Amino acid sequence: MSRFSIRNPSFIIVVCLLLAVIGVTSFARMPVDLFPAINPPEVVVATFYSGMPPEDIETDITDPLERFFTLASGIDHMESRSLLGVSIIKVFFQPGTAIDKSVVDAELPPQIRVNLRGMVEGMEQSFKSFGAGLILSFILLYLILIAQFRSFLDPFLIMLAIPMGFIGVLVILPLTHTTLNVMSLMGVLMLVGIADSNSILIVDFAHKLEEQGLSVDDAVINACRVRLRPILMTSLATIIGMIPMAMKLGTGAEQYAPMARAIIGGLTSSVALTVFIVPAAYVLVYRRRRTGLQPAQNPEIA
Numbered sequence: 001m002s003r004f005s006i007r008n009p010s011f012i013i014v015v016c017l018l019l020a021v022i023g024v025t026s027f028a029r030m031p032v033d034l035f036p037a038i039n040p041p042e043v044v045v046a047t048f049y050s051g052m053p054p055e056d057i058e059t060d061i062t063d064p065l066e067r068f069f070t071l072a073s074g075i076d077h078m079e080s081r082s083l084l085g086v087s088i089i090k091v092f093f094q095p096g097t098a099i100d101k102s103v104v105d106a107e108l109p110p111q112i113r114v115n116l117r118g119m120v121e122g123m124e125q126s127f128k129s130f131g132a133g134l135i136l137s138f139i140l141l142y143l144i145l146i147a148q149f150r151s152f153l154d155p156f157l158i159m160l161a162i163p164m165g166f167i168g169v170l171v172i173l174p175l176t177h178t179t180l181n182v183m184s185l186m187g188v189l190m191l192v193g194i195a196d197s198n199s200i201l202i203v204d205f206a207h208k209l210e211e212q213g214l215s216v217d218d219a220v221i222n223a224c225r226v227r228l229r230p231i232l233m234t235s236l237a238t239i240i241g242m243i244p245m246a247m248k249l250g251t252g253a254e255q256y257a258p259m260a261r262a263i264i265g266g267l268t269s270s271v272a273l274t275v276f277i278v279p280a281a282y283v284l285v286y287r288r289r290r291t292g293l294q295p296a297q298n299p300e301i302a
Helices: 002-007 009-029 054-069 099-105 119-149 154-158 161-175 182-211 216-246 257-297
Strands: 042-048 075-083 086-093
Touching: 009 161, 009 257, 042 054, 054 075, 054 086, 119 154, 119 182, 154 182, 154 257, 161 182, 161 257, 182 216, 182 257, 216 257
Parallel strands: none
Antiparallel strands: 042 086, 075 086
């Protein structure tokens, strides 16, 4: 596999970029949620009108609002109560429904303003915090790798394994009917550190083999062949350990199942694609650098 990627590095790069584009497209269409769908999401609409009898509340407020919400998408069922001076409507949505879009589909009158609070508000804040945390993790990881390898280029090659892991996450979540929620995003954040370990083994060992006199191509091929066993052993150990959690075995496992599925899918695709993308990128970069250094190292004497 590594030999094929070294012989066709441009083809491997294009294929991986195509997979990344497909993953980004799937990400844009993936339903989102705050937590895994244990109970169906609901929205409570409370309307207050002091002193109005329950009968008038029912006819003038509750019934018209219910008719508007029937136009919304993804509604499972509704429950309503009309009391003295207050109308309470509970709208239960199907799991994975985009509540913002459903409220827009309801086409409520312009004088009615809807403020989504509670879990929906917390979900938006959690996603913003996750985005900041993901960017920070990339920066810190890059700085640590720079200090370890004393190179600005090697960390970039190593971190190519991270997008390959994201592809697996974006494939396994729709296949298992799992939404993009806080727990699955936590799995993505953990994947950032786990996926890099495989490419670190390849890049570090390839440099050592080059120091022993091997060419760039031979060094990468031998590094992938020698390091394939420890990569498979560590990755399979993590994947097998996550399977019971992903299958919701045990009390309360439903909440952590998305995290386990994200790690399993991301790590599987990262292992499968790292042995292609990292050697191909390594050869493209260092073959040109070594070729560029050859005239300086062996000047022709006229």
